[in-house]
Amino acid sequence: MYELIHTDKNTGARAGKLRTKHGVINTPAFMPVATKGTVKTLIPEELYDMGTQALISNAFHLFLSPGMDVLRKAGGLHEFMHWERAIFTDSGGFQMIRKDFHFKITDEGITYKNPRDGKKYSYTPEICINNQKTIGSDIAMVLDECPPYGSDYSAVEASMERTIRWAGRAKGVEKNEDQLVFAILQGGTFAELRKKCAQELVAMDFDGYGIGGLSIGEPKEIMNEVLRYNVPLVPEDRARYLMGVGSPAELLEAIGSGVDIFDSAFPTRNARHQTLMTSKGNMDIARGKYAQDFAPVDENCGCYACKNYTRAYLHHLFKESELLALRLASIHNLHFIQSIVHGAREAITEDRFAEFKEKVLTGFP
Amino acid sequence: MYELIHTDKNTGARAGKLRTKHGVINTPAFMPVATKGTVKTLIPEELYDMGTQALISNAFHLFLSPGMDVLRKAGGLHEFMHWERAIFTDSGGFQMIRKDFHFKITDEGITYKNPRDGKKYSYTPEICINNQKTIGSDIAMVLDECPPYGSDYSAVEASMERTIRWAGRAKGVEKNEDQLVFAILQGGTFAELRKKCAQELVAMDFDGYGIGGLSIGEPKEIMNEVLRYNVPLVPEDRARYLMGVGSPAELLEAIGSGVDIFDSAFPTRNARHQTLMTSKGNMDIARGKYAQDFAPVDENCGCYACKNYTRAYLHHLFKESELLALRLASIHNLHFIQSIVHGAREAITEDRFAEFKEKVLTGFP
Secondary structure, eight states: OEEEEEEOSSSSOEEEEEEETTEEEEESEEEOBOTTSSOTTOOHHHHHHTTOOEEEEEHHHHHHTTOHHHHHHHTSHHHHHTOOSEEEEEOSHHHHTTTTSOOEEOSSOEEEEOTTTOOEEEEOHHHHHHHHHHHTOSEEEOOOOOOOTTOOHHHHHHHHHHHHHHHHHHHHSOOOTTOEEEEEEOOTTOHHHHHHHHHHHHHTTOSEEEEOSOSSSOOHHHHHHHHHHHGGGSOTTSEEEETTOOSHHHHHHHHHTTOOEEEOSHHHHHHHTTEEEETTEEEETTSGGGTTOOSOSOTTOOSHHHHHOOHHHHHHHHHTTOHHHHHHHHHHHHHHHHHHHHHHHHHHHTTOHHHHHHHHHHTOO | OEEEEEEOSSSSOEEEEEEETTEEEEESEEEOBOTTSSOTTOOHHHHHHTTOOEEEEEHHHHHHTTOHHHHHHHTSHHHHHTOOSEEEEEOSHHHHTTTTSOOEEOSSOEEEEOTTTOOEEEEOHHHHHHHHHHHTOSEEEOOOOOOOTTOOHHHHHHHHHHHHHHHHHHHHSOOOTTOEEEEEEOOTTOHHHHHHHHHHHHHTTOSEEEEOSOSSSOOHHHHHHHHHHHGGGSOTTSEEEETTOOSHHHHHHHHHTTOOEEEOSHHHHHHHTTEEEETTEEEETTSGGGTTOOSOSOTTOOSHHHHHOOHHHHHHHHHTTOHHHHHHHHHHHHHHHHHHHHHHHHHHHTTOHHHHHHHHHHTOO
């Protein structure tokens, strides 16, 4: 399902193709986040226009609302949300143990309190895969356990072992035809545990691998170090997906280590907090100096917002709490990130990824 | 500037053309409201797609923010908000005396407290026209005084007299080339005062006439009665604009009395309050029965939302407070109203407006 097209001669960066039942994803690729079946404020056509090839939704959130019954009757998430390209679904395990679900983890699965009815339920690796079959995503992620950054060796080891056992149970569930299933590499920032987890999950022969447990608070240098030794443990013919990474610097660093796929709510969340990403760094568009600035947000950007509106107009919209502000800012930030990732792919195929990365990062303070 | 094309043989409904510097408006026409330089949640292209020919913004709100200095430097409101078709600007007098501006009305103008700096300012008929010249709208409205519904005869008479004096002062300000200026007919629900106001303002020879002081709380029958005797007092070769009316029944009634132009925040405000307008009446999309309803909002509607999404999806978006809900609902409601007004125009040209009106209203409870 993953085909390696070209590896940059001077770095580990690679260009490839991931085949899904909703089309080919040219990698490296960045996925906007559609946790509840919508990329906040945007319609699919706007996302296609900026070259979005896939998005990621959240199986646990969808399970809570609208629920599996609705998605089954709707004919799956693609149909429900009017999205024709690839969809990844995260298991939701990460969200469950970080939010107010009064969770408890046992070997069986994750027990949580449903905020809608106040009752306790169990979410197991099997339920998780079955839900994703109902959702009909192109790529399902197995349920894993991601301990918080800073957990000690024995805690990380125990949850890593559990992640492996859960992956084995997920593997035991009969798959949807054409749905790919990715396992998630854990092991914290301990090289030995990362290695063991990778070896065991690779031995189970999944369709691809998420790299989990990163971008959760650890210093950047540590994330980059883990990527350098962890990514090469995934076979060359499997896609590598770094979960939750979306800043330009982190993306480019990870692409250089051989990561293929990314997702992050960072561009859209930034947008809703009036932070616009530009080739010269972040711009807090609410600052008074933009009230009379009639340049586009980024002179080098070809997005709908930059082609048609000024900084002064976006400033005005944010100041007046107009909803169009969030929409235009989301379009801009996602377009900005997609442009970097598309530029990276082109650079890789021409063996100039290092120069490309250097050039992009020069703009950022 | 206004050309009468055809009057329906059986009613007072008329089809015409209003020429502006940003194109011809085929009437009857409905204008979405862009108080602060944005039709909430939408971009111009979405409004063009549903046949929107003009919108209305608010000179007083724009004066407060972004301010005349920004709009002058931006090259006017069209350029600022990326809108290529006609723009009407309301004076804002109606908003000033109904909101928390600590206003005081004298013959000179309206004194108000600017909520941004807490200071008192005066807003006069001359300032009002000059601001609209800076904004560069296609149609400027003169400053008027609209007493609350229920005011007694002498109060309504006094404010009507003031409205006439203010219109005279507005008329004395040198016009922008190509900008049309409309006066506003007042006189409450008193036939005699309405008549006097119309006669005096018509004698001043404005480019068109707003019908003010209606849809402010009076019973529907009274509004319709006023329209029946007030509209014919406007010369046939001048556009008649009924301000603040946007429900299907009121629109059709007013069109039948010879009104040409309408504006209302009703469709977009309804949308943001999860009320969808359909050919069978209003739909509260948040109701549980829509959670598993996979039909479009309105089977007969050709809007983007109805072509691509189900009631179940919109229900889900509203339940989860997703911003896309407001956007899709706004598209639907505005498209719905525009379709009625476009249908009315077609019916008028074929002398079947009464049947058209009857047919549309049959759907509404």
